[in-house]
Amino acid sequence: MKSAVIVFPGSNCDRDMAVALEKITGQKPIMVWHQEYDFPEVDFIALPGGFSYGDYLRCGAMSARSHVMKEVVKRAEAGVPTFGVCNGFQILTETGLLPGALMRNANLHFVCRDVEMTVENTDSMFTSGYKGMDSITIPVAHHDGNYFADTETLDRLEGEGQVAFKYKSDINGAQRRIAGIMNAKGNVLGMMPHPERMIEPALGGSDGRILFESVINSLG
Amino acid sequence: MKARIHITLKNGVLDPQGKAIEHALGNMGFTGVDAARQGKYIELDLSHTDRAKAEAEVDEMCKKLLANTVIENYSIELE
Amino acid sequence: MKARIHITLKNGVLDPQGKAIEHALGNMGFTGVDAARQGKYIELDLSHTDRAKAEAEVDEMCKKLLANTVIENYSIELE
C-alpha cells in the first residue's frame, strides 16, 4: 500500500504515523510538506496528530485552509482512503470533509490515556478487522476532542453507519460519546484516539494495528 | 483602519469554557451570575482606505478562516 | 443586566495567536492586514439590579479570575 503523510508546521505525530505505516505495510510512506501540494498518487492519505499552527485560533483551522488540503479534498472526494487522527480529525472537520466540529474538552483539561471504545460499524474499510470485538483499547491525547454536531447530523451519522467508534465512558464531553466518524462514502475517517500509538505489545497493545490492516485488506 | 471582530458560539452549542467560568465564579462566592459565555475577540489593523471594501474583505476572512460557521457566529465593527 | 468583557494582552506581551492569524491570512491572499491580535470576549448575564454594584463586582471577577492581570488588560461594558 502506497501511502502519504501530510506534514504541517506543528504536526508532531507525523513520524509516529510514518513508523506505524512502514511497520504495518512494509512500505515507507511519502512525507508531504504542506507546501509541496503536488504529490504523487497514493492509495492512502494520512493526516497526523499534533498541534499544526500551534492549535492557534482553532485546532486545525489554519491547516484546513492550506493548499495541500485543497489537493487532499479533491482526492478524498475522488475516493482515495483518507484518514485523520486527532489534529488530523480536526482538520477534516474544518475542511468540511467530515461534519461537525471538535470543541474544547468539557472539563477543559488535556487528556492522555488509554480509552476503551466500541466499534460501531465493522463493515467499513477502516474497521472490518474489528469484527467480533466487543471493545478495543486505544490511547487519546487531546485538548479539543469534544465532538459537536447538531441533532439532525448526529441522527444521520448514527442512522447511516457513519459513526465508527464511540468511547465506552465519557472522557471529553463528546456528543453521544463519538470518538470517530466517516463520510457518507466511507472512504474518509476521522478519529480522536491514536491507533498509531497502539501497534505493538511494547507500547501497551496492538488494537490500533487492526485499523491499518483493515485498510490494507480492503485495498486487496 | 481597524476591524474589531467578535466570534461567539451559536445558540445551542454547548460552551465548555463558559460553563467552567460560571462554575468557578459560583464557587468563588459571586452569586449574581446567571450565565457566562466565552468567545473570541480579534483586532485587525488594516491598510485599506475604502471602508466598504474593507468590510467585504473582513467578512470573507471571517467566513474563510476566523470563524467556524458550523458552530460560531461573528460580528464585525470597523473603526 | 449583561456584562461584556474584553480581555486583551498587555502591550509588548508576545501574542503567538495573533501572529499566526496574521500569517495565515497573508498566506490565503488577504494582503491588507498589517497586524492581528487575539483576545477573549466574555459575556455574563447578571441578576444584579444595581449598576454600580454590578460594575464593582464584575471588576473583581476580572481581577480574580477572568483576566490574568500579569499579562492581560480587561475592559467592562454593562448593558
Next chain:
Amino acid sequence: MTDVKITPELVKEHGLTAEEYDRILAALGREPSITELGIYSVMWSEHCSYKSSRIHLKKLPTKADWVIQGPGENAGVIDIGDGQAAIFKMESHNHPSYIEPYQGAATGVGGILRDVFTMGARPVANMNALRFGEPDHPKTRHLVAGVVEGIGGYGNCVGVPTVGGETNFDPSYNGNILVNAMTVGLADTDKIFYSAAAGVGNPVVYVGSKTGRDGIHGATMASAEFTEDSEEKRPTVQVGDPFTEKLLIEACLELMATDAIVAIQDMGAAGLTSSSVEMASKGGVGFELILDNVPQREENMTPYEMCLSESQERMLMVLKPGREDMAKAIFEKWELDFAVIGTITTTGKLTLKFKGETVGDMPIDSLVDDAPMYDRPWVPTPKRKAVTVPAPADLGKAVMDMIGGPHLSSRRWIWEQYDHMVMGDTIQRPGGDAAVVRVHGTMKGLAISTDVSPRYCYADPVEGGKQAVAETWRNITAVGAKPLAITNCLNFGNPERPEIMGQFVGCLDGMGEACRALDYPIVSGNVSLYNETNGTGILPTPAIGGVGVMADIDCMATVAFEKAGETILLIGETRDELGASLYQKQILGEDDGLPPLVDLGVERRNGDFVRAMIENGQVTTCHDLSDGGLIAALADMAIGGNMGAEITLGETLPLHVQLFSETQARYLVAAEADVAETIRQEAKDAGIPVTVLGKTGGDRLSVNGDALSLALADVRAAHEGWLPNYMAAAE
C-alpha cells in the same frame, strides 16, 4: 558613549554592590554605559555567574569513561553505546512560575528543551520535579493547576512526551514553589554541537522569534530574594510560543544535518548577552554585534533592551563562511526569522554597535572570569539525635491517610494532562519507578527518574544529598536499567545566611560521595538560590535527575503485580529508621531524629543484584522502597496490578516500624514460587538480606492476619482520589 548618567542608585537597582561596581570600573578603565551596566549586572548575577556556588560545584565528580561532556556546556552528554549519546539537563523556573504559573512553567520547559537540542539532540523525554506549598494554603491549588497546565501546554504542543517527575507539598514552599524541568535528548556521538565560537570573520547568526521587551531583568529577578511586594510589582513575564519552538527544533536539526554550524547556543537567561559572551569566552574570541540587525518585535527598542531581553525561542549560531544562504533557506522554510547580526573578531571584546555608534565595548574575560566568586561563610547543620517514634493510635487509619493523602497519592491527575506517549517510544509510562523511553529504532531503553527527599536534606544535608542521588539510582535500577549519570537542580534559600550555605555545602558533599560510590557522575545542572520569602527558606531541595540504559526493553520490570499466587520478597534489611520519615511528619506531626542512613556499599550491592534478576528475565515485578516505607510500596504494587496481597512480618521490630521505616537500599519483588526460591538462595549466597513476605492475590491488603487488613478497592479509591478531589474542591 551614553547619555544616561550612572548613579549609585542605578548601580544598586541593577543588583550590583559598590565593590562589584568598582570591579567594573577597573575592568573597563572608565565608566560603563547604561547598556554595559545592564550587561555586567546580568552576567554577574547569581543566576549567570554562580558566584556563591561555583567554588563548591567544582568538587563534584563529573567524569567516567562514558561521559562525553560534563558540566560547562548547555547540557551533559553520555555515551549509550552503538554510536549514540544521551544529552540531558535539568533547570529551574521557580520565581517566574510563582508569579505566573502557566507561562512560568511553560517557558521553563521551552528553555530546557533548547538547552538540549542546541547540542544536536532530538529531545525524546521531558520530566518535571514540582514542589508546592501546603495543600491548605490559599494559593496552592491555583499554582498546581497553572503549573501543570503550563508544562502540558508547552510539552504537548512541541510533541515531546512528558514521562515523569515528582510532586511534593510542604509549607516551606508556600511562597516559593519549585518548578524544575528536565529534558533528555538523543544524538549520534559524532554529531554533537558545542558552543565555543571560532573562526575570525565568521558570521554570527540569530534565528527564531523576534526580540521584544520580554522579561528584561528576568535573570536578576531570579537571583533576588522575594519580598511581599514583588508580587505587586508584577515584572514582565515571558510568554512561551511552543509552536515556534517546534519549528525551531526542526529547523535547527535540519541545519545540523549539514556541516554549516561552527558553534551554537540558545538564548536563555540574559538572552543575547549571555549567549554571545559565553560563546566568545569558550572560543577565546571577540564578538562584534550590529544591534540594528536584531529582528525586533517592538518599535524603538534600545540597545539595553535588546541585550537584556529574554524573549523566548531564539538561538545564536556561528556559521562557516558562505553558508548563510543555505542556512537562511532552511529557516525561511520553517517560517522563522534569520539574521546575520555580527562577526567574530580578534579583539577579545564584546563590541556592540547601534545606529553607527559603539554602545558597548567590554573585555569578554571581564564579563566571565572576573565575575565575583564568593566563598560565603557557612555553618554545618547541627547533628540531630536519634529518637524513638511511637506507633499510631490506629494503624489502618494511618496507612489510609498516608496512601490517600497529599504525599503518596497518585499523580495521575497530573500526568494525564501531559502527552506522555507522543513519539511512539514510551515503554514505561508515568506511575512506576522510572520512565522508560525506547531509543528510537532499537531495543535499547533509556530509564529516567527525578528524586530528592527534602525532609532528609533538612535533617542532615550530607545524608540527604547522598540519599537523593541514591534514590534516582535505585529507581532506575528497579526497572532493570543501569544508571549512568545525573543532572541536578540545586534549590536552596538565601546563600548569604550561613545556615543555608551550610545546607548547600552539606548536600553537595553527600551528593559527591554518592556519585563516586555508585560510578554515577554529574554531567550537568543548575543552581537556584534565594528561594526565600521574608527570611524563611525552603527545605533544601537538590533535585536529582538520573538517566540509565537497558539493553533490551523486553527485560524490564514494572511495579504492578501481574499474577495471583506469586511470592513477594523483600530485598534488603529493615532497620528502625523512622526519624524524619513521612510517617513521623504526616501522622505524628513531628520532624525529628536521624534520617535513614545511606550505606552506599549496600546500596550498590543490593541494586546490582536486583538489576541482574531483571536483566536475566527472572523478575518483571519490582518496586523500590522510599517515602512511606514497605506498606506504601506494597500498596503501589497492588493498586498497579489491581490485585491484593497477604504478607506476614516477623517480630524483630515493632509492626509500625517494619511498615513505615524508610531504610534505604530495599526493593520488593514478586515472582513465581520456584523462581522466588532461586532468588532467595542467590541472595543468601551473596550475603544480601532477603525475606519472604507472602503472596499476591485476593482483593485485600493484609499484614499479619487482622493486624492490618484493608480492602484494595478502598485503598485504590483513596490513592486515586486525593489529588483530583483536592483540585476539584472550591477555592
